[in-house]
Amino acid sequence: MDTPEKIALNIFNSALQAVEPEKIFKDKLQIIGQKLLIKDGINRYFYDLNRYRNIYVVGGGKASAAMAFSLEKLLGQRITGGVVVTKYGHSEMLFENSVKIIEAAHPYPDNSGYMATLEVASILQNASEDDLVIALLSGGCSSLWALPPKQLNLDDLIQTTRLLVASGATIHQINTIRKHLSAISGGRAASLAYPAEVLVLLISDVIGDNLNTVASGPFFPDDTTFADCLEIVRYFELEEKLPRSVLEYLENGFSGLYEETPKRDAALFSKVTHQPVASNTIALSEAQRFAKECGFKTIMLNESIQGDAQTAAKVFCAFIKDVYETMSCGTLCVLAGGETTVSLGNSTGKGGRNQEFALAVALEIEGFDGITVLCCGTDGTDGPTDAAGAMVNGKIIGELKTRNLDYNNALANHDSYTLFKESGNLIITGPTYTNVMDLCIAVLNK
Structure with missing residues (x-):
């Protein structure tokens, strides 16, 4: 069976293909x-x-x-x-x-x-x-x-x-x-x-x-x-x-x-x-169709993810942790879309809203080893970086601690890209030639 990371990437790629201009125009x-x-x-x-x-x-x-x-x-x-x-x-x-x-x-x-x-x-x-x-x-x-x-x-x-x-x-x-x-x-x-x-x-x-x-x-x-x-x-x-x-x-x-x-x-x-x-709705619908075709249960959030990235991450994680704690054994995918914001202030850090959302998610799901979350922009660009976003799980904070990587400072200074580049959690797609906001895919394994 594919790893949770592979499952999330496959779902994301399927969603991207559904909103590629060539396919859209042909349809x-x-x-x-x-x-x-x-x-x-x-x-x-x-x-x-x-x-x-x-x-x-x-x-x-x-x-x-x-x-x-x-x-x-x-x-x-x-x-x-x-x-x-x-x-x-x-x-x-x-x-x-x-x-x-x-x-x-x-x-x-x-x-x-x-x-x-x-x-x-x-x-x-x-x-x-x-x-x-x-x-x-x-x-x-x-x-x-x-x-x-x-x-x-x-x-x-x-x-x-x-x-x-x-x-x-x-x-x-x-x-x-x-x-x-x-x-x-x-x-x-x-x-x-x-x-x-x-x-x-x-x-x-x-x-x-x-x-x-x-x-x-x-x-x-x-x-x-x-x-x-x-x-x-x-x-x-x-x-x-x-x-x-x-x-x-x-x-x-x-x-x-x-x-x-x-x-x-x-x-x-x-x-x-x-x-x-x-639109984002079309991408999400394809993500759900593909996940179901692979045999996974799915939940698609009706409300778009929006507002401050760190705050939105806490709300999203409260939901997926509740689902995880009450679900039976198996794999379940939670799908959401939208677009958050980041207030930079005087920060000189490097990152993007999806990377910041992912880092905030990592802190919230620490210890939940069966949760993996992908957060990416469908255009392949997250902030002024070459990454589309990042993927995290319940183990990453422990791994960052072991490597003495300061995740709290990275979050406070909006420097998620630097941290994730060092840890290897970036998702880099290159230009996707489409743009329907962001997708968040949580894979829950129990």
């Missing part, structure tokens, strides 16, 4: 004659490709290059041209044809992303009423589509993003501000593309699959306001830390000097259709 998209068929459960949507003079493809996110590759295989020469922007290292195994692939920095924007986004904006602005724009969006687009308003510059975006990430703000809070510091996010891409027809195919990396949060909702009405931005700034006490130009821009926007992001009553959104094609 959900089909060409019938001159029509593009999109399958969404029992629903079917048709696009008559003969109606359009041009078909443009734009995209942004860690999965966008793989999505473009799969779409090109489907549409071929029907595509007039396009540009997608992905993270460095996320297009190495792909080739480009009619769609140009540009790599840029994530999570903090860079000049490559800025120049690429200018190309995206140009395509959108030049699209006419007779054209179809297919937008391929996935997690990471908020940083990769880097286009500040004329009152700000790229460095303003970089500094602001760093402060927000370090503050422990949620992705919704971060994107609320990013949308208001962008000339393309928060519905503004839809404004640029109008009156062309827009089909948005997206891979969701946010809890609840909220369409105005995924990729900062470039083609979706924005329900947030400048007032919300200032409230977030005050909550995290960033008034004295933000670039002065950014704070003034938000305050002037609140005063009405700058136009708000497009809202739901804007006519331009009548030309836009959103079609989610993959």
Whole structure:
């Protein structure tokens, strides 16, 4: 029989395969004659490709290059041209044809992303009423589509993003501000593309699959306001830390000097259709199917794992320890998904939310030798590291003690990567070409 570690990895890999763009597009998209068929459960949507003079493809996110590759295989020469922007290292195994692939920095924007986004904006602005724009969006687009308003510059975006990430703000809070510091996010891409027809195919990396949060909702009405931005700034006490130009821009926007992001009553959104094609739920469902096929009992948590990583780990462990103590002999898999946060403060440690969650889990399950937990990001990247996450069990703390590795200091200083690299508990997948948040897989053996 496979080890618990092997079981957890097999389940994780099966879940990843279910949300790979090539599989998703093969399952959900089909060409019938001159029509593009999109399958969404029992629903079917048709696009008559003969109606359009041009078909443009734009995209942004860690999965966008793989999505473009799969779409090109489907549409071929029907595509007039396009540009997608992905993270460095996320297009190495792909080739480009009619769609140009540009790599840029994530999570903090860079000049490559800025120049690429200018190309995206140009395509959108030049699209006419007779054209179809297919937008391929996935997690990471908020940083990769880097286009500040004329009152700000790229460095303003970089500094602001760093402060927000370090503050422990949620992705919704971060994107609320990013949308208001962008000339393309928060519905503004839809404004640029109008009156062309827009089909948005997206891979969701946010809890609840909220369409105005995924990729900062470039083609979706924005329900947030400048007032919300200032409230977030005050909550995290960033008034004295933000670039002065950014704070003034938000305050002037609140005063009405700058136009708000497009809202739901804007006519331009009548030309836009959103079609989610993959999510954390799909990955979890496949994980459960695969585990059951292997003969294991399963429990899938209904609530997403979210909030502070260390706090969430304690809640998760309280549940799995209770299950372990009451279960009969055999193997049971507990499956969960979501996305936690880490407040870095002045820490100079190296890690990511999944590695920090895993280290906190290790402390909670010490002595429970039959519990093994894998915590990984589905994009293959956890924080500013080369790891997707980590795997721990009830024995690891004892092993760390024997080797005189200071796990308490690592947790306090958010330095989980350094610790796990030394102990050999990192999970390194490389780019996965997808992104549906994080998966947590607990294998209970008794």
